[in-house]
Amino acid sequence: MADADAAPTDGDEAEEAPSGPEPIHGAPVTVDPRGQVVAHPTPDQLVDVVRALRDEGFLMCLDVTAVDHLANAAPRTLPEGMAPERFELVVVLIAHDEPRRILLKVQVPEADPVVPSLFEVHPGTEALEREVFDMFGIRFDGHPDLTRILMPEDWEGHPLRKDYAVGRIPVQFKGDPAPR
Template sequence: MSTDDAAQKGMFGVSGSGDTSGFGGLVRNVADPRSTPRPYGGYFDEVADLLGEGLAKADVGFEEAVTRVVVDRGELTLHVRRERIVEVCRLLRDDEGLRFELCSSVSAVDYLDAPQGNDADEQAARLHVVYHLTSMTFRRRIRLEVAVSVEDPHVPSVTSVYPTADWQERETWDMFGVLFDGHPGLTRILMPDDWDGHPQRKDYPLGGVPVEYKGAEIPPPDTRRAYR
């Protein structure tokens, strides 16, 4: 990956003298999305091994359930195939050596301009559902990610494994438009029921109205900035 590909520059899509905030000089390194080679370090190898053993007992290969293992900034992320997410969560919760009893968060990320992975299917799957799991028994944390496309944004609900995911999946549906199949009541939780669109998608229009001052007019956000 070249230096230009591995970094994003600026903020708000502003370049040149139009940016008076100073954020135009920001240079942010972008993590390489490819798999991390073994050894992962710390307890991460143990988690991967125990998960692999549990999947093998169910006659499921590790690669059939997990497409990629990434260790970045001291955090373990397992990229899980959506059809296996419930099975993986149940194993992570119930295995005696894993005991990830708590799903503390379900959210999403829209990689509109930064496709993840190297093949066409992964690059098309711009919506990533992110699960944060905590083992209170072993004081460990991991992340799971499931990637889906805007055209087919269906992910099985994990509420049967983690009841705390109920409202979190509702918020993810509301903000990102991910449909959680099997959810007991998938309705909007922040926006009105008849709201059009999902506000945290990167291509959602910012909207707004122009603000008039004496001798000046400030245009609405969607005409003056492009958020990335």
């Protein structure tokens, strides 16, 4: 019986430490607890990764949304060496051939919340990007019409940011006896 602590000899193969999932088009990858593959491109990599995935059969961009992690102490699963930022852009792509789904999570800095638009790769993202801009204030460089889509044009602020002051405007609901 060989000694488990002995160093490998010429005829033995050293066991390699298990490595994480392979990067997808240069973007590091994690797998969430449910087995969902998540690629983590940088803002600069985003369009190239989405274009390459489209060419591999991920023909539909199902969703573009964002998360504001302000004051969120819960740990996030990020690739080693990737720093968490306040905002996270989440892109969901699907391929109908197998079917397959992949999530892209892009860390977006609070100081400069700008990412490139996916409009040239997936034209259907036009309204989704406008909604993210409207609600979170993340700007999409190269978007053909980056204007508000849900809030009035003169609205100040971005309502889904966690530091947005709530309760500033009284709302009268149907059936309420009187304004509050």
